[in-house]
Amino acid sequence: MSDTEHRRWLITGCSTGFGRFLAEAALARGDQVLLTARKPEVLADLAAQYPDTARAIKLDVTNPDDVAAAVAAGDEAFGGIDVLINNAGFSVVGAIEELEPEEYRPLYETNLFGVLNMVRAFTPQMRARGSGVLGVVSSVGGQIASPGMAHYSATKSAVEMIHEGMQGELAPFGVRTLIIEPGLFRTAIIGSLWYPKNIMPEYDHASGAVRRRMDGAVGNEPGDPVKAAKLIIEQVYDDNAPLRLPLGIGAAQRIKDKAARVTANMEALEARADNTSFDKA
Known part of the structure; x- marks a missing residue:
């Protein structure tokens, strides 16, 4: 698809953060966007600004009925979805011993199983059509686990491996995957962090130091989400784009390190590892 053509998006978690900025950027370039949030009324202004190309619906990615309704809404509004961006998610900051199951299990339900719900729902239409992009907003933390952020990194690493595996599964059908790995950006995510x-x-x-650092970073994050949204759209439209998209100053270097x-x-340990096979003395 060329840069002059338009695509049909579904972005999860459009109420704030990357989801909102990306939706605004896609709509501004003339694309159609199915806006989603647990409380869709917060999207009324954006839907009203783009009445011909935007629709706002309720979506909780952990609710199978909501997911099925999102597929139907995309078909009804736009005739299908070309680009799925799984952005909805949140984070808890706590050491493994600090966090109780009721505090970390919801993280996996949304960040991991919610993504799987959406991917499984929208892959069939993309595969049948022979085109599409399945994108996920991961994090630098999907590659690097820090003290106090292990659960968050575990969810992001898991969705990265899912999209990396799907890359080979879906390439023969013309469907691409895209893993977006931001560092700190000036969105609402830090202010919405959960603490034990x-x-x-x-x-x-460890986790205490991370919490203090995060508290001090609110409003001072170096990343510009408007620029990030523009780059994400460029990668979505580039059929030869690489699998991973690092975002923000130092993000690529941290992953390279x-x-x-x-x-x-x-x-x-390579030589010693090789010597553990049966054919080695």
């Missing part, structure tokens, strides 16, 4: 009910002083050096550490680890 029972904060343990034993982890003040992690890759270098993993490579060094493998090189240090």
Whole structure:
């Protein structure tokens, strides 16, 4: 599809953050967007601004009925969806021992299983059509786990592996996957972080330090979400775009540094690892 053509988007979590900025950018270029939020009334202004190309619906990605209704809404409004961006998600900041199951399980339900619900719902129409983009807003944390952020990184790493695996599954059908890996951007995500009910002083050096750093970063994040949205759209329209899209100053370098550490680890143990097979003395 050329840059002059238009695509039909469904973006989850459009009420704030990347979802809102990306929806605004896609609509501004003339694309059609199915706007989604748990409370769709917060999208009324955007839907009213673009009455011919925007529709707002209720969507909780953990609710199978909502997901099925989103497929039907995309078909009714636009005749289908070309681009699915799984953006809805949240984060908790706490050490593994600090967080109770009722605090971390919802994270997996939304960030991981919600993404799977959406992907499974929209893949059939893209595969049958022979085109489409399945994108997910992951994070630099999808590649690098930090103290206090292990659960969040686990959900993001999982969806990265899902989209990496789907890349090979769906390429023969003309469907691409895109993994978006932002660093800190000036959106509402930091201000909406969840903290544990029972904060343990034993982890003040780890999760406590992360919480203080996050609190101090609100309103001072270096990333510009308007520029990020523009780059995401460019990658969606580029049929030869690579699988991963790092976003923000230092994001690519941090991921490259992690890759270098993993490579060094493998090189240090490669010979000994190879010697554990049956055909080695």
